[in-house]
Amino acid sequence: MLYVLQQTLNALQLGSIYALIALGYTLVYSILRMINFAHGDIFMVGGFVCFAAATYLQLPFAVTLLLAMGCTAILGAGLERLAYRPLRDAPRVSAVITALGCGIFLEHFVLWLSPYPQHVPALLQNQTWSLGGLSVSSIQTAIVAIAVALMLVLDFIVQRTMLGLAMRGISMDMKAVALMGVPVDLVISSTFAFGAALGGAAGVLYSLAYPVVDPYMGVLMGWKAFIAAVLGGIGHIRGAVLGGFLLGAVEILVTAFLPSTYRDLTVFTLLLMLLIVRPHGILGRPTLQKV
Amino acid sequence: MCLLEIQGLTHRFGGLCAVSDFNIKVTEGELLGVIGPNGAGKTTLFNLITGVYRASEGAVLFRGSDLVGRAPHEIVKLGVARTFQNIRLFKELSVLDNVRVADGVHAGYGAMDALLQLPRFRREESSGRERSMQLLERFQLDEYANTQARHLPYGLQRRLELARALATRPKLLLLDEPAAGLNVGEVDRLMDLLREVREEFRPTIILIEHSMRFVMRMCERLKVLDFGTTIAEGTPEAIRSDPKVLEAYLGEETPR
Amino acid sequence: MSTPKLHAPSHRHRKGMLPALLAGGLAASYLLPYFGVLSPYVQLILISVGVNIILTSSLNLVNGYMGEFSVGHAGFMAVGAYGAAVLSVNVLPYGAAAPWLFPLAIVAGGLAAALLGCVVALLSFKTRGDYLAIVTLAFLMIVKSTLENLDVVGGARGFLGIEKLTTLPWVVAWSVATIWVIRNLVHSRYGRDIQAVRDDEIAANQTGVDTRRAKVLAFSVSSFFAGVAGGLLAHHLQFINPRMFDIAKSTDMLVMVYLGGIGSLGGSILGATIYTLLLEALRPLGAFRMMLMPLMLVLLMLFRPRGIMGMREFSWLLPACDRDAREAAASDVDKDGKA
Numbered sequence: 058m059l060y061v062l063q064q065t066l067n068a069l070q071l072g073s074i075y076a077l078i079a080l081g082y083t084l085v086y087s088i089l090r091m092i093n094f095a096h097g098d099i100f101m102v103g104g105f106v107c108f109a110a111a112t113y114l115q116l117p118f119a120v121t122l123l124l125a126m127g128c129t130a131i132l133g134a135g136l137e138r139l140a141y142r143p144l145r146d147a148p149r150v151s152a153v154i155t156a157l158g159c160g161i162f163l164e165h166f167v168l169w170l171s172p173y174p175q176h177v178p179a180l181l182q183n184q185t186w187s188l189g190g191l192s193v194s195s196i197q198t199a200i201v202a203i204a205v206a207l208m209l210v211l212d213f214i215v216q217r218t219m220l221g222l223a224m225r226g227i228s229m230d231m232k233a234v235a236l237m238g239v240p241v242d243l244v245i246s247s248t249f250a251f252g253a254a255l256g257g258a259a260g261v262l263y264s265l266a267y268p269v270v271d272p273y274m275g276v277l278m279g280w281k282a283f284i285a286a287v288l289g290g291i292g293h294i295r296g297a298v299l300g301g302f303l304l305g306a307v308e309i310l311v312t313a314f315l316p317s318t319y320r321d322l323t324v325f326t327l328l329l330m331l332l333i334v335r336p337h338g339i340l341g342r343p344t345l346q347k348v
Numbered sequence: 349m350c351l352l353e354i355q356g357l358t359h360r361f362g363g364l365c366a367v368s369d370f371n372i373k374v375t376e377g378e379l380l381g382v383i384g385p386n387g388a389g390k391t392t393l394f395n396l397i398t399g400v401y402r403a404s405e406g407a408v409l410f411r412g413s414d415l416v417g418r419a420p421h422e423i424v425k426l427g428v429a430r431t432f433q434n435i436r437l438f439k440e441l442s443v444l445d446n447v448r449v450a451d452g453v454h455a456g457y458g459a460m461d462a463l464l465q466l467p468r469f470r471r472e473e474s475s476g477r478e479r480s481m482q483l484l485e486r487f488q489l490d491e492y493a494n495t496q497a498r499h500l501p502y503g504l505q506r507r508l509e510l511a512r513a514l515a516t517r518p519k520l521l522l523l524d525e526p527a528a529g530l531n532v533g534e535v536d537r538l539m540d541l542l543r544e545v546r547e548e549f550r551p552t553i554i555l556i557e558h559s560m561r562f563v564m565r566m567c568e569r570l571k572v573l574d575f576g577t578t579i580a581e582g583t584p585e586a587i588r589s590d591p592k593v594l595e596a597y598l599g600e601e602t603p604r
Numbered sequence: 605m606s607t608p609k610l611h612a613p614s615h616r617h618r619k620g621m622l623p624a625l626l627a628g629g630l631a632a633s634y635l636l637p638y639f640g641v642l643s644p645y646v647q648l649i650l651i652s653v654g655v656n657i658i659l660t661s662s663l664n665l666v667n668g669y670m671g672e673f674s675v676g677h678a679g680f681m682a683v684g685a686y687g688a689a690v691l692s693v694n695v696l697p698y699g700a701a702a703p704w705l706f707p708l709a710i711v712a713g714g715l716a717a718a719l720l721g722c723v724v725a726l727l728s729f730k731t732r733g734d735y736l737a738i739v740t741l742a743f744l745m746i747v748k749s750t751l752e753n754l755d756v757v758g759g760a761r762g763f764l765g766i767e768k769l770t771t772l773p774w775v776v777a778w779s780v781a782t783i784w785v786i787r788n789l790v791h792s793r794y795g796r797d798i799q800a801v802r803d804d805e806i807a808a809n810q811t812g813v814d815t816r817r818a819k820v821l822a823f824s825v826s827s828f829f830a831g832v833a834g835g836l837l838a839h840h841l842q843f844i845n846p847r848m849f850d851i852a853k854s855t856d857m858l859v860m861v862y863l864g865g866i867g868s869l870g871g872s873i874l875g876a877t878i879y880t881l882l883l884e885a886l887r888p889l890g891a892f893r894m895m896l897m898p899l900m901l902v903l904l905m906l907f908r909p910r911g912i913m914g915m916r917e918f919s920w921l922l923p924a925c926d927r928d929a930r931e932a933a934a935s936d937v938d939k940d941g942k943a
Contacts, residue, residue, distance in 0.1 A: 092734060092737075140906070144906065144909060148909060148910065151909035151910070154858065154862045155905040157855055157858065157898075157901075158859070158898040158899070160898075161897070165894035165898065169894075169895060172891070280741065319749070321745055321748075321749040322746060322753065325746045329739065329743070329746065332731060332735060332742070333730070400810070419809075420809040420810055421809055421813055421814045424810065436807035437807070438800045438807070438808070440802070440867070441803060449793070449808070449813060450811045452813075457792075457793075459821065462789060473923070513811075516811065516812050
């Protein structure tokens with residue numbers, strides 16, 4: 058029983074990181090129907106900003122987190138402005154390829170700055186509390202708490218503010234919303250910024266838990282978070298959160314019972330099976346083809 | 349001779365009954381019009397005949413065999429072709445290749461013939477090409493043969509869709525609002541074209557249309573749908589004065 | 605429309621161009637190294653150009669002509685590589701002694717990949733677009749992790765001791781075969797069906813296209829040649845491991861396809877050649893090279909979103925009758941221009 062609880066904690070920690078990244082994919086997808094394949098690398102940049110801030114500037118954790126989120130937000134909005142916006146009317150696949158290219162560029166740019174994996178110094182003092190045999194670390198608590206707080210903030214923005222209303226409007230009909238006088242470009246830029254900031258935050262939380270950053274760390278994490286988004290139903294904000302936690306749980310579950318080399322195999326087999334049964338994710342609705 | 353007989357055709361989307369208990373007999377060579385307000389189930393009827401949807405109940409007997417449950421491409425091969433309400437061409441393909449896709453339904457060569465460029469492949473390909481080209485000429489589209497379909501002006505796109513449907517050599521042709529979006533002059537030309545098509549290819553035609561002028565001039569018989577049920581049937585003259593039809597189109601009449 | 609007659613003589617001598625080019629290339633690839641004209645280094649580069657041409661044109665069939673977004677091509681390649689390697693090392697270990705065993709192993713690897721391609725095609729009946737992209741990704745990851753956990757083929761450490769059987773003439777022959785087969789397929793009713801599915805699946809089905817057959821055909825032919833490329837690579841490097849066939853490998857192929865242009869075999873040949881040669885030429889730049897390549901890709905997409913060729917085709921890759929038509933059309937335009 059204790060063991061199960063302990064693993065649940067681990068699953069929550071991993072899941073909240075996946076969920077944060079998955080939100081970035083889903084936000085962009087819901088408004089532009091575009092998969093931002095550079096998003097995993099934005100997560101990686103978040104990790105590196107965290108590394109730099111902690112190593113060279115020795116900033117306190119809260120400032121580091123905000124700095125990383127700020128940098129990645131600017132990066133996300135910048136990518137949109139420079140690389141994706143000119144392609145908004147081009148074949149959809151051109152934008153996807155551009156995103157792939159941007160991702161590879163980010164990886165190699167960081168690789169050029171820092172050819173070796175870097176160790177991130179401890180950002181928070183780690184305390185371990187024992188609750189009736191269950192050991193809860195302060196880092197674990199902080200990761201889950203920050204992630205959940207960010208999700209709540211995002212949910213508030215999307216559901217309760219004018220900006221969120223504009224975002225939801227664009228996701229339904231961009232042209233109509235533009236005719237209503239909504240500054241579409243601005244809303245899209247801020248959506249990218251929000252998504253990227255969440256990815257950046259995930260990068261910081263990740264380096265809190267696993268304190269090594271390397272330029273390629275965003276590739277597999279990015280793809281997996283993307284899968285989390287698809288699991289939940291891409292384009293659905295709550296689906297992304299659900300998918301993230303689900304993926305974290307499955308991964309922890311698999312590593313608890315099988316050798317760790319079977320983790321990816323199981324996760325992807327499950328994904329495939331789920332897509333066969335529910336081709337549009339758990340919360341997604343199939344789009345009806347009109348004839 | 350009866351080409352198409354539909355018996356008790358019913359289709360439900362969830363709780364909504366889009367088509368209910370539809371019956372009809374269409375004789376060979378006839379031109380039947382189906383009219384009705386938006387959402388009356390006209391396009392759904394076409395989708396049921398061509399196999400896009402599988403009917404909940406009923407039978408679609410085409411030359412004696414039931415089409416319900418057959419794959420759409422098999423239905424085409426049996427001799428049913430259609431056009432779409434909102435034009436659906438193969439946009440990136442050339443005008444000629446749009447027709448060749450349809451013509452390919454009857455091509456008599458297999459994958460191996462194509463991969464190894466066997467004589468049968470070359471023969472069939474060049475005759476198919478010839479046929480498609482002739483069809484384009486017939487529809488005055490030959491000068492656009494190598495243009496991508498998406499670059500064609502709207503009126504010509506409608507015409508190409510008709511040519512593509514005819515390239516499958518249909519016995520039954522389903523036209524879904526062929527005059528939609530055309531101006532008066534274009535509609536007149538379309539009517540002339542349709543008359544020529546009937547002369548030359550002799551297909552049986554069912555057409556959905558909102559343009560009353562078009563329907564009244566072209567169709568021998570009309571069927572009026574509303575909320576999935578047939579509310580009237582008969583010659584255009586009879587339909588024009590049918591109170592039920594007026595009600596469906598104009599709403600409840602003031603006391604009679 | 606009397607122009608085709610006028611042009612007839614010029615086609616006749618052009619008609620033999622494709623076969624002549626092929627025979628010439630094959631002879632050159634065999635003779636030049638034999639007389640020591642091509643240095644081993646140049647041969648090495650040519651081999652990787654050839655393998656990339658096979659990969660790119662086969663991926664173009666699914667991603668370009670059929671308009672899906674498969675990211676699983678490296679998975680098919682892996683299946684072909686391991687299939688061929690197992691066959692030539694464990695089952696038929698006398699490959700060098702009997703030269704016909706090598707093509708047999710390559711074909712077997714290709715067939716294994718094609719079989720899996722059919723499975724993915726079955727999945728593509730239900731899902732399309734972004735979700736199918738995920739299916740192919742999941743497929744790739746499953747293949748890779750399965751190989752990592754299969755101790756019979758060396759697991760994560762990799763598969764060693766493969767004989768060096770891949771030579772330049774073999775690579776040229778297979779590249780030519782790939783282009784020839786895909787070109788013949790694309791310019792037949794099967795290829796037009798595949799492209800019709802890309803443009804509008806429902807309209808295609810309603811025009812008599814057996815969309816399922818089109819999908820199975822595209823996926824199986826495409827993955828067959830990916831498997832062939834894998835087999836050639838395995839017998840070239842003499843060592844393979846699962847990490848070689850990861851997402852980055854698929855990304856490389858995607859870049860080559862979209863660089864050259866979707867829906868164009870000429871584009872695939874150009875894309876693969878330019879990408880491979882450029883990567884090689886920029887080697888002195890070190891770390892900058894890896895930044896420059898994606899940057900160029902992004903710039904290309906911004907200024908030419910459809911790639912270098914963008915749905916156009918070299919006329920020597922077109923079948924004879926379409927070539928005539930195009931020239932006739934071109935000469936009509938000429939006449940109009942002059943008049």
